[in-house]
Amino acid sequence: MRQDAQDSFEKSVSVGNLLALKRRPHEIYKLPGWTPVMVSAYIVRRTPAGTDRMEEFLQEEMVAIGWSTLGDLSEADKQEIRNRLEKEYPDDDPRAIGLRVGYINRLVNKMDEGNTVLVPRYGNVYVGEVTGEYEYKESLSEDYAHQRPIDWRFNKSAIDGQKAPQKIHKKLYPGTVSHTVQDLDDKNAVETFLKQSAGAEKIRYFELLQDGELYGINKKTIEEAMLTVFQRYYPTMRGAGTRGDDEGDTDLIAENLPGDLTVRIQIKHYGDGDLGTEPIDQLAKSMDDGDRGIVATVGQVSPAAEKHAADSDYEISLIDGWEFTELVFEHRTEFSRSERRLLGLDSLPQVT
Structure with missing residues (x-):
């Protein structure tokens, strides 16, 4: 040369x-x-409208939340989501409405293709990757119509959530209020957790x-x-x-x-x-x-x-x-x- x-x-x-x-x-x-850059990550709870939907999440390759009566939110920004919630639940506490706005907006507008999703179940965690846009399943008779398609990692097997770094563990298992859809801001901690979990595999x-x-x-x-x-x-x-x-x-x-x-x-x-x-x-x-x-x-x-x-x-x-x-x-x-x-x-x- x-x-x-x-x-x-x-x-x-x-x-x-x-x-x-x-x-x-x-x-x-x-x-x-x-x-290599760790993309955004979210925790999504497995219980839209209070029903455990983990099996549906895995079988249908998606995650979902409730509040299906709000209708299709494909064109709704954060303010429109708030307007619909206030109309649908006029007697609810404003703070509760505010929390729901955040949950729904994250799933509908903030999540992006390639983002990581963690779904805790008991002491374990299912890990997936968002593969597409928000979808509204109007034909569903059950209350989990707001969805994001997911490609599940680890062969659809759960990993040990108890081994998560403290910052992640506290959000996975808060002990009090479980936020339906939650941001995971510490990308390095998420990446470390997933890399460690991949060791045996x-x-x-x-x-x-x-x-x-x-x-x-x-x-x-x-x-x-x-x-x-x-x-x-x-x-x-x-x-x-x-x-x-x-x-x-x-x-x-x-x-x-x-x-x-x-x-x-x-x-x-x-x-x-x-x-x-x-x-x-x-x-x-x-x-x-x-x-x-x-x-x-x-x-x-x-x-x-x-x-x-x-x-x-x-x-x-x-x-x-x-x-x-x-x-x-x-x-x-x-x-x-x-x-x-x-x-x-x-x-x-x-x-x-």
Whole structure:
């Protein structure tokens, strides 16, 4: 790489340890401006109009609140919600009306696609992601017509709410007044709670990946699955189409990155067997001066492969099955439903 290009690369691309790796330090070259952000989060109670609707929430993939007699609120702002409540409940205390305005307005107007929803039930919590706009189910005979569609996480299983950070725990289980829809302002605390809860599931994912029993990932789909993950770092990455010819083998490629950088990735779907040296040689043959290379596998990396990569004339990093698992779970909240199916995230057995 030219010196000016190298300088440009070092200034514009953040290089660092993105993973807490047990085997060795590992670097992935990250595009500038990429920063994971925890989106807004809300607590929604499972009892619209006083009836436990958790089963309906899960089966119908939504959350809901009562006050259905207010009608469709799709075009209602906060003041209009207040006007309808005061008309519908003229004898109610103004403070109670004010609280209801806040609850309803959060579900109707403040929630947005991609927001996180926590629904406590006894000592556990169901976690979901808002997937669409407010909906009014006029045909419902029961009082939970105001709804938001939800994609439930953790395979629709509850996580342990008692392990939530104190700030979150106090709102999940207030002991006195339970607000129907409540903001969770401490995004870092929410993110920490969800990451900790994902720990056992992450280990199970890795075990199934190693055993070749993870639904969605196999020899035919591994390239597409890894492309889905690596595009979180290199949005322009695409399939390269080479297949082990005399000019080497690159499965995925991202070109024209800052500093004229090209990243090439070679993918190997090994189960029980360790990654050897041959894929490193194949990748190196396809590389030009200044390229960065990654050999990724769902299996293990042999000591010989580590040494071979370190001794290469090119800068080649190795990613094993655990590191790939770390990448998947680091970005799991960003994947679409079809991407999660591809990566096997929606088919994990319940972890207890």
